[in-house]
Amino acid sequence: MNENRKYPFSEIDPDICKGCGLCVASCPKGVLVISDKLNSKGFHFSEYVGEGCIGCGNCFYTCPEPSAVTVYLRNYVPEEVS
Amino acid sequence: MAQKTILRKPRGFIDVYKHKPGAEKDRTHYCPGCGHGILHKLIAEALEDFDIVDKTIVISPVGCSVFAYYYFHTGNLQVPHGRAPAVATSVSRANPDSVVISYQGDGDLAAIGGNNILQAANRGENMVVFFVNNAIYGMTGGQMAPTTLEGQITTTTPYGRNVKTDGYPIQVCEIINQLTAPVYVVRTSLHDMPNIRKTRAAVRKAISNARDKKGFSFVEVLSMCPSGWKMDSVPAQEWIKENMIPRFPLETFRDDSEDTPAIERPVPVMDPDEVKRILEYSALSDSNLEKNPDAAFEKVAVRIAGFGGQGIMSAGIALANVGMEYGYNVSWLPSYGPEMRGGTANCSVKIQSDTVGASECTEPNMVIAMNQPSLEKFEKILVPGGALIYNSTLIDIEPTRTDVEVYPIPITGIADELGNTRVQSMVSVGAFAAVTEMFDPGEIENLMTSLFKGKSDKVMKLNEKAVRKGYEYVKENFS
Amino acid sequence: MPRKLMKGNHAAVYGAILAGCQAYYGYPITPASEIAEAASLLFPKFGRTFLQAESEVAAINMVYGAAGCGLRVLTGSSGPGISLKMEGISYCAGSALPCVIVDIMRGGPGLGNIGPEQGDYNQVLKGGGHGNYKVIVLAPNSAQEMCDLTMLAFELADKYRNPVFVLTDGVIGQMMEAVELPEPVTELPDKSEWAVYGTADSRHLINSIYLDHDDLERWNRELMKKYEIIQKNEVRVEEYRIDDAEIVTIGYGSSSRVLRSAVDIARERGIKLGMLRPITLFPFPVDEIAELADRGLTGILTVEMSDGQLVDDVNLALRGKMISDLYNRMGGNVPTALEIVENVSELYGV
Structure with missing residues (x-):
């Protein structure tokens, strides 16, 4: 994980994502996009554009893959979680 | 208190899907955009949040979710098509x-x-049923489901579902x-974010009901099947x-969970001594009376035959x-088959x-005929030299047969004199004891308590008398 | 030993209680309903579960669930009901779940009648359900054995993690005999290796799916190995006056009771008749029957209340060295001892 990323943010595993696009449709800020790139399974995966996430969790709850989307919320402090 | 700070794969899921064959043990088998994964996630999250992953058991019947056991970090039973609620009942x-979860699709549950x-549902079993309604058979490749919409094209309704022939x-x-x-x-839907959140609330309510032993919770979830419907996810x-939604309105049909008391189930008694006490071992027959070595019959x-209601079966017993x-060694066999009919x-x-072989007396050495049809029917099969006791009150x-010992006894008449024709069967028991000399009538009277367990003293006394009268009649008239 | 006069059907329920059976799931059908009725009376007295299921299919699936949770569990039915249960029995066998099914056979095919018959032999012994599996089948012929063999059925079910049938007919179910009630079992086997209890340590999987062909074949071979062990270790027979017999009759269940009487009558007439009764139908007493062929017998007569289902297995066991004759009754008719003796006389000129 990139320590310099700005919270909150959504992280999508490009290899697990099946590119259904439900997260993109559900994102109120439109900060998720379907990538031009293909993953190893041949899906155009979903990507966070890097800013604008408000941590609503829509992408997490609308994603059918248990481990494809992780959302790091504002009060997340990595040191304390360990 | 730890504050939840990350939305990540809930702990209700198995970390690595070890039961899933093949290399991809980090992702589901579901198609892109399938609603199952969304609902799975809501369930797994609730199990983690309520700290009940350990005590949850998921039942997966046939359908796309037959492989739900790949994913849930719970006890799992994979079961036959449609039978999840039956299995969940006994589980x-x-x-x-x-916390028992029956996770079913529409073909499985509704067909x-x-x-x-x-x-x-009618028994109010303590379980949650998640009913994924996507209006189609997904796993078998898109055939008509009971919930398929009117006009909807599937692989078995190529012209569209015709409600006139396929039903509604x-x-x-x-x-x-x-x-x-x-x-x-409750019925919810996964068609947009507000409704996914409502589904999340319903999932949590239903699971907490099972945790609190409130009984049967039913959550129908309208869900996408992009593959079956042949369209993209959005x-x-x-x-x-x-x-x-026009056909399946989203609604909370019932929520009685607040007012419903927790179900209590008994704790099974397994202790052997307690088992013997409940089965009344101490009251069971353990004493062998002494056989009469000079009895007229050794076997x-x-x-025994007569009208229904003459106590034929109970006399035999x-x-x-x-x-x-x-x-x-004894055996008793009731008449079986068509001869039971006709009264x-x-x-x-x-x-x-010695050991009893065939239990049906096809060649009896005694017949007790309580009515005329029985005499006509059974005297024929009596072996030569056998004994024929018949009820002379009702048989004129x-x-x-001339090659058998004949004992005409007014069995019903004797019982009637005692004030109750219902004891005629015990008169015949007394007569049997006298003819065979196998049993002492006094001993039979001693056994009345076990033979007529739960009956009043009066009834037992009457039956004792009936035995005695039957016995005495034979001794007085045929010695 | 404390004795109680009871029906075979009731004795099976007593046997279940004594064996530590914790749950009964069943559906009414004549002539097996008395099992459900007796269970409904007895099980609640012990805080154990009795549930009248909505169907035979539901009942066997409830058995599947209870067995998956490590309970000793019983169901009872008769021919048409057993047909309906077959899918579930295949699942129990495929998932290696121990359970006990009592089948009080009645007349068939179809609705048939409620008289005693043995026409379920093939459906119970030869699969019935789909796929490669076998069930252990015990064939009691007395009320005492209904109790004892039901207890044994639970033991064998757990020992081999396999469904076990107690297979008999309406005569044995309906007749009353004195039953010596044995001591209740004191200890139940530990199933924590595989049973699901709804705890962190019992997150097991009860399952019969093997998508990979090699995995399923491996499982099939494991099952075959199990059945071989059962065949080797669990054969049980009763022999009656067989040592000097010149003609041997073979039968199980209520027809074996008649055979015992027939043997006695034949002996009185100077005919050296004996009886071999399979107590286990799977494992079938193959060696015991094969050995008969080496005795120089005048004949072997299989007596059954079905259309030659048993005699097929007898002849397989005889491996062509001899061929068993068949005497059978059907439709609810039970052969009489005299009928059998006369048939023996006619067949073998004795």
């Missing part, structure tokens, strides 16, 4: 403290398992809601909104019981020292 009864879901899409929540027992019945959500195969007390009844009793013909 819940076996483990009353567990082949239609009765099972209704009956489990079944509204399951509405049917479940007709039953008295369920505590929570248009599939639109399709739910446009087409499914008896008797056919009484004889077998007394025989048992004397340490004989006559008969039974076979064998009382002998003579037996045709």
Whole structure:
């Protein structure tokens, strides 16, 4: 994980994502996009554009893959979680 | 208190899907955009949040979610098509403290398992049923489901579902809601974010009901099947909104969970001493009375026959019981098959020292005929030299057999003189004792308590008298 | 030993209680309903579960669930009901779940009648359900054995993690005999290796799916190995006056009771008749029957209340060295001892 990323943010595993696009449709800020790139399974995966996430969790709850989307919320402090 | 700060794969899921064959043990088998994964995630999250992953058992029947056991970090049973509610019933009864989840699709639940879901709901079993309604058979490749919409094209309704020939899409929540027992019945949808959040709330409510042993909760979830519907995921959500919701309105049909007390199940008694106490071992027959070495009969195969209501069966059972007390091997067999009909009844009793072979007396050495049809029917099969006891009160013909011992006894008349014709069977028991000399009438009287367990003293006294009278009649008239 | 006069059907329920059976799931059908009725009376007295299921299919699936949770569990039925249960029995066998099924056979095919018959032999012994599996089949012929063999059935079910049938007919179910009630079992086997209890340590999987062909074949071979062990270790027979017999009759269940009487009558007439009764139908007493062929017998007569289902297995066991004759009754008719003796006389000129 990139320590310099700005919270909150959504992280999508490009290899697990099946590119259904439900997260993109559900994102109120439109900060998720379907990538031009293909993953190893041949899906155009979903990507966070890097800013604008408000941590609503829509992408997490609308994603059918248990481990494809992780959302790091504002009060997340990595040191304390360990 | 730890504050939840990350939305990540819930702990209700297995970390690595070890039961899933092949290399991809980090992702589901579901198609892109499938609603199952969303609902799975909501369930797994609730199990983690309520700290009940350990005590949850998921039942996966046939359908796309047959492989739900790949994913849930719970006890898992994979079960036959449609039978999840039946299996969940016994799983819940076996483990009353567990949270039992029956996860079913529409073909499974509403077609082949239609009765099972209704009956489990009607019993108010403590379980949660998640009913994924996507209006199609997904796993088998897109055939018509009970919930397929009117006009919807599937691989088995290529011209569209015709309600005139295929029936109407079944509204399951509405049917479940007709039953008295369920505590929570709700229909939600996965077609957009607000509705996914409502589904999340329903999932949590239903699971907490099971945790609190409130009974039967039913959550129908309208869900996308992009593969089966042959469309992309986002248009599939639109399709739910446009087409499914009009037929399957989103509604909380019932929520009685607040007012419903927790179900209590008994703790099974397994202690051997306690088992013996409940089975009344101490009261069981253990004493062998002494056999009469000079008895006229050393073994008896008797056919007792008469009208239904003459106590034919109970006379036979009484004889077998007394025989048992004397340490004989005994068997009693009721008449079986068509001869039961037509108002006559008969039974076979064998009382002998060696092992009893055939239990039906096809060649009896004694017949007790309580009415005329029985005399006519059974005197024929009596072996030569056998004994024929017949009820002379009701039979006014003579037996045709001359090669047997004949005992005409006014059995019903004797009982009538005692004030109750219902004891005629015990008169015949007394007569049997006198003819065979196998049993002492006094001992039979001592056995009345066990033969007529629970009956009043008066009834027992009357039966004792009947035995004595039958015995005395034979001794006085045929010695 | 404390004795009680009871029906075979009731004795099976007593046997279940004594064996520590914790749950009964069943559906009414004549002539097996008395099992459900007796269970409904007895099980609640012990805080154990009795549930009248909505169907035979539901009942066997409830058995599947209870067995998956490690309970000793019983169901009872008769021919048509057993047909309906077959899918579930295949699942129990495929998932290696121990359970006990009592089948009080009645007349068939179809609705048939409620008389005693043995026509379920093939459906119970030869699969019935789908796929490669076998069930252990015990064939009691007395009320005492209904109790004892039901207890044994639970033991064998757990020992081999396999469904076990107690297979008999309406005569044995309906007749009353003195039953010596044995001591209740004191200890139940530990199933924590595989059973699901709804705890962190019992997150097991009860399952019969093997998508990979090699995995399923491996499982099939494991099952075959199990059945071989059962065949080797669990054969039980009763022999009656067989040592000097010149003619041997073979039968099980209520027809074997008649055979015992027939043997006695034949002996009185100077005919050296004996009886071999399979107590276990799977494992079938193959060696015991094969050995008969080496005795120089005048004949072997299989007596059954079905259309030659048993005699097929007898002849397989005889491996062509001899061929068993068949005497059978059907439709609810039970052969009589005299009928059998006369048939023996006619067949073998004795």
